[in-house]
Amino acid sequence: MISLHGLTKVFAGGVRALDAIDLTIADGEFFALLGPSGCGKTTLLRTIAGLETPTSGTIRINDTDVTSLPPGRRDVAMVFQDYAIFPHMSVADNIAYPLRIKKVPRAQRTARAAEVAATLSLGGLLDRRPSQLSGGQQQRVALARAIACHPRAFLFDEPLSNLDARLRLEARTFLKRLQRDLAVTTVFVTHDQAEALALADRIAVMSNGRMVQVGSPTDVFQRPATTFVAAFIGSTPMNLLPGKIADGALHVAGATLPSPTGLPDGTDIVYGVRPEYTDLTTTERPDAFPGAVSVLENLGTSTLVTLETAGPLIQTVVPEGDEPRLGTRAWAVPRRALIYRDDLLHTTAP
Ligand SMILES: Nc1ncnc2c1ncn2[C@@H]1O[C@H](COP(=O)(O)OP(=O)(O)OP(=O)(O)O)[C@@H](O)[C@H]1O
Ligand SMILES: [Mg+2]
Numbered sequence: 091m092i093s094l095h096g097l098t099k100v101f102a103g104g105v106r107a108l109d110a111i112d113l114t115i116a117d118g119e120f121f122a123l124l125g126p127s128g129c130g131k132t133t134l135l136r137t138i139a140g141l142e143t144p145t146s147g148t149i150r151i152n153d154t155d156v157t158s159l160p161p162g163r164r165d166v167a168m169v170f171q172d173y174a175i176f177p178h179m180s181v182a183d184n185i186a187y188p189l190r191i192k193k194v195p196r197a198q199r200t201a202r203a204a205e206v207a208a209t210l211s212l213g214g215l216l217d218r219r220p221s222q223l224s225g226g227q228q229q230r231v232a233l234a235r236a237i238a239c240h241p242r243a244f245l246f247d248e249p250l251s252n253l254d255a256r257l258r259l260e261a262r263t264f265l266k267r268l269q270r271d272l273a274v275t276t277v278f279v280t281h282d283q284a285e286a287l288a289l290a291d292r293i294a295v296m297s298n299g300r301m302v303q304v305g306s307p308t309d310v311f312q313r314p315a316t317t318f319v320a321a322f323i324g325s326t327p328m329n330l331l332p333g334k335i336a337d338g339a340l341h342v343a344g345a346t347l348p349s350p351t352g353l354p355d356g357t358d359i360v361y362g363v364r365p366e367y368t369d370l371t372t373t374e375r376p377d378a379f380p381g382a383v384s385v386l387e388n389l390g391t392s393t394l395v396t397l398e399t400a401g402p403l404i405q406t407v408v409p410e411g412d413e414p415r416l417g418t419r420a421w422a423v424p425r426r427a428l429i430y431r432d433d434l435l436h437t438t439a440p
Contacts, residue, residue, distance in 0.1 A: 097147035109299035125296030167236035378421035
């Protein structure tokens with residue numbers, strides 16, 4: 091278990107990279123840290139690992155306060171974005187390196203390295219140098235090195251970002267299975283929302299050194315707490331449309347919808363609806379967003395349709411075969427929406 095209390099890091103120069111973070115990660119949990127560039131993900135990981143000293147706050151691992159312990163005594167293994175494997179060492183020596191630091195006898199080291207290499211399908215590559223490996227193999231060497239010393243936690247900083255799209259998908263599945271088998275607490279940094287949704291038991295969405303939302307992938311996807319989270323999560327971005335309550339109804343992007351309870355006339359809101367949660371029709375109806383079909387993007391088994399309206403563009407996903415004709419008039423009917431007021435989730439509609 092890893093728990094953080096009031097964790098704050100202010101760098102020289104005044105950048106507040108972590109701002110009073112309170113968080114508990116359960117034993118064996120796969121926890122993803124998601125957020126845009128510069129929001130503090132790497133700083134948080136490095137602070138847990140002991141590579142940065144927090145300005146204030148505490149870090150506990152399994153009820154031991156490790157805040158002032160050096161990295162080597164925290165018993166966590168970090169895998170960096172660029173793997174940081176040693177180019178002059180063989181695969182076997184790279185994997186065994188942390189055991190050498192711990193002064194484990196040579197025979198034991200070699201046996202352990204071979205055993206871990208076999209679980210990561212690196213068995214035939216033990217004598218090679220990193221320069222003789224593919225990107226995916228190098229990444230597995232970095233993982234093997236992290237696993238070799240039985241850490242209490244894994245800290246991964248975008249470990250898949252150097253892989254091409256296909257290899258990345260394979261590595262993702264592999265990593266998830268591995269983590270499940272080893273049941274080691276894992277903190278995984280990514281700025282890829284799909285990766286976070288796919289891998290994690292829980293996700294924290296960060297912005298400016300703070301946790302905006304912490305929840306299961308379903309929570310974060312279905313009930314993003316703010317428009318920031320809503321815009322960040324989902325492979326096609328959520329439609330976020332400005333609207334207003336008037337005459338007891340909700341007016342947004344040319345549609346008149348039932349007003350959510352508790353909001354008085356004159357209230358400005360943001361109406362959030364995912365492209366996947368809209369239906370497209372060519373029959374006019376008052377509770378749908380009218381627009382002209384301006385772009386069709388093939389997503390494989392479905393099509394992303396962009397409607398040009400008087401206001402913002404609206405996107406909707408239709409099943410293959412149901413594509414409207416370019417330039418025709420169509421209406422997007424919201425099925426499941428979220429209503430934000432002052433950037434806080436207010437209620438769901440319709
Ligand atoms: N050593 C440092 N000195 C001063 N500022 C730093 C230092 N390291 C990071 N920062 C700043 O702290 C903030 C958080 O940086 P961090 O590297 O944690 O972001 P990140 O979320 O990992 O971003 P990315 O997705 O680009 O890797 C940024 O504004 C960054 O410029
Ligand atoms: Mg980073």
